[in-house]
């Protein structure tokens with residue numbers, strides 16, 4: 001200290017500064033909150049410091065938000081799984097896994113894990129849950145018990161026939177409107193037609209008649225456009241689930257889709273509600289053998305039936321459409337695979353349309369479908385689950401209760417240890433070659449495209465039936481060629497994948513399969 005500074009002057013200056021600060025409550029509050037925030041961040045950071053991950057992700061959710069908003073979260077999570085291992089940190093309280101064993105443990109019937117608030121975004125009617133948004137395990141189990149018999153086909157008749165009717169409608173549409181003759185190219189967007197097919201099929205199965213996409217060859221009520229436009233919004237909701245509470249408030253709710261709308265999601269809600277209204281109160285001698293009839297017999301209330309009927313369309317159209325597009329796309333750009341599939345049909349000589357039972361016995365077809373589910377999974381969302389309050393342990397590391405664990409589907413489906421060095425290529429043979437154990441592991445893992453255990457997809461059986469039948473009917477009827485091979489289609493990923501502009505040229509096949 002310089003000799004000419006008096007210690008009493010310093011004390012006076014410090015006292016004056018403190019007095020001035022004491023007179024500034026706002027400054028104190030901001031200072032105290034900053035200290036609390038920093039201490040809280042350090043505490044949260046240390047809770048999961050045993051798990052590796054990008055440095056920033058340990059301190060803030062900003063990277064997670066950036067990946068999602070940029071539509072590349074699935075690829076970023078794959079990179080993280082490959083770089084940091086099977087359980088890595090992606091946000092201060094969020095981990096991501098690509099380990100199929102951990103995923104099976106988390107989702108097992110008796111597991112104490114539960115769905116995180118991420119699922120609230122799937123309340124398509126903001127103040128009403130459905131089977132995908134319901135988070136309480138007991139409430140979910142009770143609802144699933146009422147829905148499962150209808151979805152499984154045990155309690156319904158005519159599902160396969162309805163799928164056949166819609167296949168015939170699609171094949172006729174292609175033949176009447178989209179065949180190319182010699183010297184001409186009659187373009188059509190395969191991505192769009194696949195969704196017309198899946199949306200009509202699922203509405204036929206759940207509402208009793210198709211909405212009419214195929215019959216009119218049009219996006220009825222702008223439904224497909226408005227639902228695709230809402231996907232970016234869905235991402236924001238899944239990352240900020242508290243917004244759902246805001247949306248359920250009266251003044252905001254009136255701007256949400258409503259059953260009274262003449263277009264978009266609201267119009268589809270209206271169609272679902274009209275069908276449900278006619279069936280309530282349930283009659284003792286109700287003879288409906290469809291899904292809604294089954295739901296009603298198992299005690300679904302009118303409001304629940306409205307939510308579930310709408311959900312079927314949302315959960316069952318874009319998902320199956322993406323898988324159909326990707327299977328057909330990869331088959332038609334790989335003549336070797338198309339040839340093998342057709343050879344299998346030539347030998348088996350199935351009826352037309354092929355039955356689900358016949359298709360299930362064709363090993364190469366089954367391998368192609370599994371490879372389609374793997375190479376381009378239609379659902380890539382993190383599907384966060386909360387670790388139970390008592391915590392869990394993974395490879396000797398403790399995971400504190402309340403941590404959310406998400407799923408890296410690309411990390412799992414591109415894992416070379418499971419799928420081989422050529423995991424990034426479309427090669428159906430990987431489901432037919434290898435030891436019994438390897439094949440079993442691949443079969444169990446690919447079934448994870450539909451989720452596992454407690455939350456496994458209820459529409460899996462219907463989706464597989466659609467895939468089995470439509471893939472065969474298309475490849476035995478048409479030769480398709482990709483019109484713009486350097487940019488074959490466009491894709492947006494919002495946790496659910498959407499494609500468009502998949503331009504194709506179709507001619508009739510000259511051979512019979």
Ligand code: HEM
Nearest residue numbers: 131132315316319320323449450451455456457458459463
């Ligand atoms: C290729 C097509 C499909 C794929 C890849 C797929 C995938 C999935 C996945 C991964 C889940 C699990 C979500 C979670 O863990 O929380 C799920 C759930 C569900 N899916 Fe699908 N899905 C497909 C088709 C369908 C169809 C056609 C329907 C309707 C007919 C449907 C209805 C449902 C329902 C209702 C649930 C909720 C199950 C529950 O919470 O217990 N899905 N789906």
